[in-house]
Amino acid sequence: MVAKINRGVSLYGAIVYNQQKVDDATARIIYENRMITDVTGNPEQVMRQTIWAFENYLLANKNTEKPVLHISLNPSLDDRLTDSQFADLAKEYMQKMGYGDQPYIVYVHEDISRRHIHIVSTCVNEKGEKIDDAYEWNRSMKACRELERKFGLKQVEDKRKELLEPYLKKADYQSGDVKKQVSNIVKSVFGTYRYQSFGEYSALLSCFNIEAKQVKGEFGEVPYNGIVYIMTDDTGKPVCTPIKSSLIGKRYGYEGLEKRIGYNAREYKAKKWQPKIRNEITLATDGGCLPTAPIRGVRPTVRPHGMYQVRPPVSPYSRQPNRPKDCPHSPPDSRDCGKTPLRKAGCRTSGPRSDGNP
Numbered sequence: 001m002v003a004k005i006n007r008g009v010s011l012y013g014a015i016v017y018n019q020q021k022v023d024d025a026t027a028r029i030i031y032e033n034r035m036i037t038d039v040t041g042n043p044e045q046v047m048r049q050t051i052w053a054f055e056n057y058l059l060a061n062k063n064t065e066k067p068v069l070h071i072s073l074n075p076s077l078d079d080r081l082t083d084s085q086f087a088d089l090a091k092e093y094m095q096k097m098g099y100g101d102q103p104y105i106v107y108v109h110e111d112i113s114r115r116h117i118h119i120v121s122t123c124v125n126e127k128g129e130k131i132d133d134a135y136e137w138n139r140s141m142k143a144c145r146e147l148e149r150k151f152g153l154k155q156v157e158d159k160r161k162e163l164l165e166p167y168l169k170k171a172d173y174q175s176g177d178v179k180k181q182v183s184n185i186v187k188s189v190f191g192t193y194r195y196q197s198f199g200e201y202s203a204l205l206s207c208f209n210i211e212a213k214q215v216k217g218e219f220g221e222v223p224y225n226g227i228v229y230i231m232t233d234d235t236g237k238p239v240c241t242p243i244k245s246s247l248i249g250k251r252y253g254y255e256g257l258e259k260r261i262g263y264n265a266r267e268y269k270a271k272k273w274q275p276k277i278r279n280e281i282t283l284a285t286d287g288g289c290l291p292t293a294p295i296r297g298v299r300p301t302v303r304p305h306g307m308y309q310v311r312p313p314v315s316p317y318s319r320q321p322n323r324p325k326d327c328p329h330s331p332p333d334s335r336d337c338g339k340t341p342l343r344k345a346g347c348r349t350s351g352p353r354s355d356g357n358p
Helices: 011-023 043-060 083-096 136-151 159-164 178-190 198-206 254-269 279-286
Strands: 002-008 027-033 068-074 104-109 116-122 210-219 222-231
Touching: 002 136, 011 027, 011 043, 011 068, 011 104, 011 116, 027 083, 043 116, 068 083, 083 104, 083 116, 083 136, 178 198, 178 210, 178 222, 198 210, 198 254, 222 254
Parallel strands: none
Antiparallel strands: 002 068, 027 104, 068 116, 104 116, 210 222
16 A cells, blocks of 8 residues: 655645545545534535634644645555445554544545545644654555555555556557546656656657647637647557546646646756666667656657657767768767777778877
């Protein structure tokens, strides 16, 4: 099981996100703690009651900048839990993390093939004080391992692989549920790879039989930009009608993508990550796509036809003008051998000239 803990400022945003899933019949409320919520009521009433349950805690908040907790617990694709078991899992996890006495609401999500739960709560107690979150990641890992053993869940060694492996594979129209396939791939690629332009993002998606297109126009004399996603076959031919980015999520549209590209670029300039040459990606030098889980810190080079290769270090001497075909120092790949110290007439090598000049 993998736990993801997110902190935010907007309680409304976290509630709306989950309630939208409920309205779309891809999620359900399965448990509330220290809350009074009529789950059978209309959506507006459910949201109002949910927000009221947190109101006193948030009003008492003193110095916590991000008092809203949004946690997801993600069992393995092979695990099968009932709603009751999911509720018990959430209760025990929150208790182990020190949030057992807080108000929180639990949603089970079924919008992807791996059923999982989302928990919305607050990290501020009734006195407005922040609940201690020291060593939170370590405590969360320990809690997950204990709950895996108690509930008989598959033990997860690689968090990223467990979350992404089921979705980072080529889309297949014959498998059905086109929207879900496209949505899963887009979400995985969007937050995993470190692309720095729309071209890189689009080329990455093409490796998974997804085409991203920018849509521009005017509505009431107001210009707008958007993105649509299309499933293709292995030859790149569209096999379905375009899917609006808004049907997948606001962050996967034009503005959200621009923000993500800007974030990746800033991280790169700040040297928080650097491209690396690794054995695992040498296969990409032949121009092959990367259909498997991505490697952090590696920024593939986009080729014109949408494929990828990693640029090896290039000597400035290798960028010489055309040499005679009969030049004995011109290997088949048009690179200088750099081994012969003499320069013949009309021959440009990386070695020094016979007169001693470079």
